[in-house]
Amino acid sequence: MGTNLRQGPHAGRVLGSERETYDDPETGVRVTRLTNDPDADSRHLYFTENGWYDGGRRLLVRSDRGGSDDLYAVDLDGGGITQLTDLPAGITGITRVEGTGIALFWHDATLLSLDLESLAVTALYDCPAGYTGSIAAGTADGERAVAAISERVDVDGSGDRDAWIAARHAAEPHSQVVSVPIEGGEPTVHVDANCWLGHVNASPTRPELVTYCEEGPWEDVDRIRGLNLATDETWRIRPTGPETAVGHEYWLADGERVGYHGWRGTRDDPDAFFGVVRYDGENVREHPAPDIYTHFHSNSRDLVVGDGTYRGAPYDILWKRDPNTGAYDVPRKLVEHGWSGDDDVHPHSRLSPDDEHVVFDSSRGGTGSDVYLAALDDPEELPAFDGLAQR
Numbered sequence: 001m002g003t004n005l006r007q008g009p010h011a012g013r014v015l016g017s018e019r020e021t022y023d024d025p026e027t028g029v030r031v032t033r034l035t036n037d038p039d040a041d042s043r044h045l046y047f048t049e050n051g052w053y054d055g056g057r058r059l060l061v062r063s064d065r066g067g068s069d070d071l072y073a074v075d076l077d078g079g080g081i082t083q084l085t086d087l088p089a090g091i092t093g094i095t096r097v098e099g100t101g102i103a104l105f106w107h108d109a110t111l112l113s114l115d116l117e118s119l120a121v122t123a124l125y126d127c128p129a130g131y132t133g134s135i136a137a138g139t140a141d142g143e144r145a146v147a148a149i150s151e152r153v154d155v156d157g158s159g160d161r162d163a164w165i166a167a168r169h170a171a172e173p174h175s176q177v178v179s180v181p182i183e184g185g186e187p188t189v190h191v192d193a194n195c196w197l198g199h200v201n202a203s204p205t206r207p208e209l210v211t212y213c214e215e216g217p218w219e220d221v222d223r224i225r226g227l228n229l230a231t232d233e234t235w236r237i238r239p240t241g242p243e244t245a246v247g248h249e250y251w252l253a254d255g256e257r258v259g260y261h262g263w264r265g266t267r268d269d270p271d272a273f274f275g276v277v278r279y280d281g282e283n284v285r286e287h288p289a290p291d292i293y294t295h296f297h298s299n300s301r302d303l304v305v306g307d308g309t310y311r312g313a314p315y316d317i318l319w320k321r322d323p324n325t326g327a328y329d330v331p332r333k334l335v336e337h338g339w340s341g342d343d344d345v346h347p348h349s350r351l352s353p354d355d356e357h358v359v360f361d362s363s364r365g366g367t368g369s370d371v372y373l374a375a376l377d378d379p380e381e382l383p384a385f386d387g388l389a390q391r
Contacts, residue, residue, distance in 0.1 A: 008086030017079025040065035047348040097138025137202035169216030205255025218245035332382035338364030
């Protein structure tokens with residue numbers, strides 16, 4: 001195990017503020033650009049991961065400004081950027097363990113924990129030779145790190161991304177879902193399967209509950225799966241058939257419900273929707289979406305943000321639920337993100353824990369990817385979005 005890893009001299013250095021603010025020309029929403037290094041790609045954590053910490057005063061971002069991906073913290077008051085990692089190789093699969101000062105990530109084949117104050121790194125687990133790990137998760141009690149690992153397969157990834165995903169899925173790589181104590185100890189294997197398993201998400205309130213997924217073309221997999229870490233019971237959370245596909249799952253703040261999006265019909269002729277379901281598969285609620293190429297996030301059912309799309313809806317879009325009827329009002333344009341195609345930077349929009357901001361990535365500044373925050377006031381004052389699902 002990578003027990004001899006030490007942080008380099010740049011861990012803890014504080015960079016100047018790169019913050020710029022502007023009002024979105026169509027919606028009037030105040031937007032803050034948090035990163036602006038013309039020689040770097042900077043992104044917030046994947047949309048399933050809550051990067052706000054220190055009482056909401058700091059936001060985790062990753063950036064390759066030092067030559068490889070490292071973790072940074074943006075001071076949301078002053079704008080200063082603190083480098084948190086300086087390691088021999090780039091880091092991947094970053095998450096923050098809710099209720100703790102710990103972040104988790106992969107460094108090569110080793111899963112590490114990082115103390116966000118002392119910046120000490122600790123090796124927790126090594127992937128077996130020939131395996132790679134996906135985004136990890138920390139359980140709600142802060143005691144265990146959980147991740148999916150999958151066997152590497154010889155699949156050409158240089159061409160079409162969809163074709164690569166289909167080929168990797170068809171190869172049926174051996175995979176496991178494993179957990180390991182964050183304070184140190186032996187790993188436990190919870191799931192062992194000959195299919196491509198990925199991204200583990202931990203319930204923010206229920207330490208025994210996580211989701212994981214079968215990766216592959218959504219129409220060819222029953223993707224969203226639940227796991228009870230205490231019993232190793234597994235189940236399909238939102239079962240699908242040949243005419244339905246779902247994915248991009250995430251936990252709502254209550255730790256009981258899982259959000260997602262998908263479509264009915266076919267990829268070429270989709271009836272797109274976003275939805276939420278209780279972890280046990282009960283209480284499914286689904287609503288029309290503008291397109292299948294997008295991500296959604298919500299802390300509760302009351303307010304939902306979606307990426308929009310690069311096919312006619314180049315905005316982050318908000319849905320607010322009427323407390324009297326339980327129905328969503330007309331969707332509203334929040335901010336233009338400039339997403340121009342699947343090879344461009346995905347916004348991966350996420351609401352802040354207090355529902356007062358949306359963080360998103362964009363290449364709209366023309367210098368690679370940067371991290372932006374859009375302020376939320378009253379969604380009902382925003383211009384309506386009347387686009388329909390792409391057919």
